[in-house]
Amino acid sequence: MLQIQTIRENTAEVIQKLKKKHFKQAEESIETVLNLDNLRRQTQKELDDMLTETNKISKEIGILFQQGKKELADELKVKTVQFKEKSKELNLKLDELEKDVIQKLYTIPNLPADIVPQGLRAEDNEVVAQFGTMPNLPEDALPHWELTKKYEIIDFELGTKITGAGFPVYKGQGARLQRALINFFLDKAAANGYLEIQPPLMVNEASAYGTGQLPDKDAQMYHVDLDNLYLIPTAEVPVTNIYRDVILNINDLPIKNVAYSSCFRREAGSYGKDVRGLNRLHQFDKIEIVQIQEPQNSYAALESMCAHVRSLLDALELPYRILRLCGGDMGFTSALTYDFEVYSAAQKRWLEVSSVSNFESYQANRMKLRYRDANGKMQLAHTLNGSALALPRIVAALLENNQTAEGICIPKELQAYTGFSIIQ
RNA sequence: GGAGAGGUGGCCGAGUUGGUCGAAGGCGCACGCCUGGAAAGUGUGUAAACGCCACAAGCGUUUCGUGGGUUCGAAUCCCACCUUCUCCGCCA
Numbered sequence: 001m002l003q004i005q006t007i008r009e010n011t012a013e014v015i016q017k018l019k020k021k022h023f024k025q026a027e028e029s030i031e032t033v034l035n036l037d038n039l040r041r042q043t044q045k046e047l048d049d050m051l052t053e054t055n056k057i058s059k060e061i062g063i064l065f066q067q068g069k070k071e072l073a074d075e076l077k078v079k080t081v082q083f084k085e086k087s088k089e090l091n092l093k094l095d096e097l098e099k100d101v102i103q104k105l106y107t108i109p110n111l112p113a114d115i116v117p118q119g120l121r122a123e124d125n126e127v128v129a130q131f132g133t134m135p136n137l138p139e140d141a142l143p144h145w146e147l148t149k150k151y152e153i154i155d156f157e158l159g160t161k162i163t164g165a166g167f168p169v170y171k172g173q174g175a176r177l178q179r180a181l182i183n184f185f186l187d188k189a190a191a192n193g194y195l196e197i198q199p200p201l202m203v204n205e206a207s208a209y210g211t212g213q214l215p216d217k218d219a220q221m222y223h224v225d226l227d228n229l230y231l232i233p234t235a236e237v238p239v240t241n242i243y244r245d246v247i248l249n250i251n252d253l254p255i256k257n258v259a260y261s262s263c264f265r266r267e268a269g270s271y272g273k274d275v276r277g278l279n280r281l282h283q284f285d286k287i288e289i290v291q292i293q294e295p296q297n298s299y300a301a302l303e304s305m306c307a308h309v310r311s312l313l314d315a316l317e318l319p320y321r322i323l324r325l326c327g328g329d330m331g332f333t334s335a336l337t338y339d340f341e342v343y344s345a346a347q348k349r350w351l352e353v354s355s356v357s358n359f360e361s362y363q364a365n366r367m368k369l370r371y372r373d374a375n376g377k378m379q380l381a382h383t384l385n386g387s388a389l390a391l392p393r394i395v396a397a398l399l400e401n402n403q404t405a406e407g408i409c410i411p412k413e414l415q416a417y418t419g420f421s422i423i424q
Numbered sequence: 425g426g427a428g429a430g431g432u433g434g435c436c437g438a439g440u441u442g443g444u445c446g447a448a449g450g451c452g453c454a455c456g457c458c459u460g461g462a463a464a465g466u467g468u469g470u471a472a473a474c475g476c477c478a479c480a481a482g483c484g485u486u487u488c489g490u491g492g493g494u495u496c497g498a499a500u501c502c503c504a505c506c507u508u509c510u511c512c513g514c515c516a
């Protein structure tokens with residue numbers, strides 16, 4: 001969430017930036033938080049003054065008791081009764097207001113960075129660069145959901161039987177390909193200085209709030225009622241929450257973590273051809289990279305994360321392009337996001353395979369992730385994360401783009417991991 | 425799952441007949457003295473959030489696992505929950 005202080009001090013600028021993000025009720029929301037915050041401070045002042053009084057009297061009573069002047073002490077006791085009632089009232093009011101301010105702040109998205117392009121929807125995203133050679137497939141090229149059936153490597157129907165739609169079963173070379181990609185991505189990240197983390201796949205409520213899945217996206221997560229735990233929609237949640245309520249030393253920064261995990265998403269409300277095959281799943285595998293940085297370094301870090309993702313796609317010999325998301329298409333919590341899209345030749349469309357974002361201090365503020373800077377002053381850290389990479393659409397693109405009459409060719413660098421060079 | 429014992433500041437560790445306790449002492453850390461330099465020694469300082477205020481100094485409030493309660497006053501008493509350790513049970 002945004003810092004209330006920032007909103008207080010740069011109100012006009014904040015509103016203008018929220019508008020770039022096409023946040024509908026910018027003025028009203030900001031006005032509401034500021035009013036609540038004013039009320040909150042006023043109430044705290046009143047309460048503090050009152051408590052100062054009662055604390056004083058309490059101390060006096062203590063001293064009187066020690067001196068054995070019981071009657072005088074009893075007199076003072078009477079005096080505190082009215083203070084007590086009043087301060088209890090004020091305390092309730094303050095708690096209420098504090099909650100209100102935070103609740104309201106939760107509903108206000110992060111501010112976009114200056115270089116974020118203007119725009120409302122996906123078509124307005126800016127194509128920053130394009131790499132790789134577009135494949136030239138014959139007319140009868142198959143989409144991946146046909147290929148997986150033909151080579152018996154992914155069984156969607158079987159998954160439906162065991163669990164439900166969107167939970168595929170990987171078999172034989174398909175399973176092996178999954179494992180190869182996971183190891184390949186992890187090794188690449190480790191080589192780039194990321195510490196490998198194996199996080200829990202379930203998180204508690206506090207963690208879901210920490211990274212912003214709650215309160216607004218709770219319908220996207222699977223929830224275990226009995227224990228009140230959530231299945232993670234991405235490793236970002238457990239990994240970033242490692243640093244919740246943490247005060248880091250400046251020497252600890254930057255922190256670079258990588259985690260492989262299965263991800264679970266309810267994807268409520270998505271149907272149709274866009275979700276066929278591997279395009280959208282309830283359970284899938286992803287390797288996530290997370291960085292925690294000093295503010296002045298966070299945008300350089302974002303670039304380095306993009307370079308890392310590029311190196312993966314280059315190694316897999318996939319054609320891809322990089323988009324800078326426009327204000328209206330960005331995520332709620334992001335300040336700047338680059339999407340990586342791989343071209344899927346048989347589906348004749350671009351598939352999003354990675355999203356790399358700088359959240360600046362938005363997540364850190366909610367999580368109270370801070371560090372002591374060179375002057376010993378407390379600062380909010382900046383958090384960043386990105387997929388490097390998510391498997392399903394990479395697999396889809398590999399299968400479709402590399403299909404030949406003989407079988408599906410595996411890119412050279414990946415062969416060391418799969419142990420085979422062609423799927424037949 | 426059952427029984428018992430704990431959870432105090434960056435760490436260790438006092439404090440539980442409620443009363444100037446944000447909390448002794450030690451370690452660590454920072455700065456200074458000492459030294460040719462260092463070690464040792466020695467002195468001072470060393471939590472966070474929020475509020476008033478100039479995001480200064482200063483002052484105030486809150487915080488001793490979390491949340492409630494009793495009380496004029498709670499680290500200290502009561503209740504619930506979380507969590508750690510030991511023993512028993514069960515088990516990949």
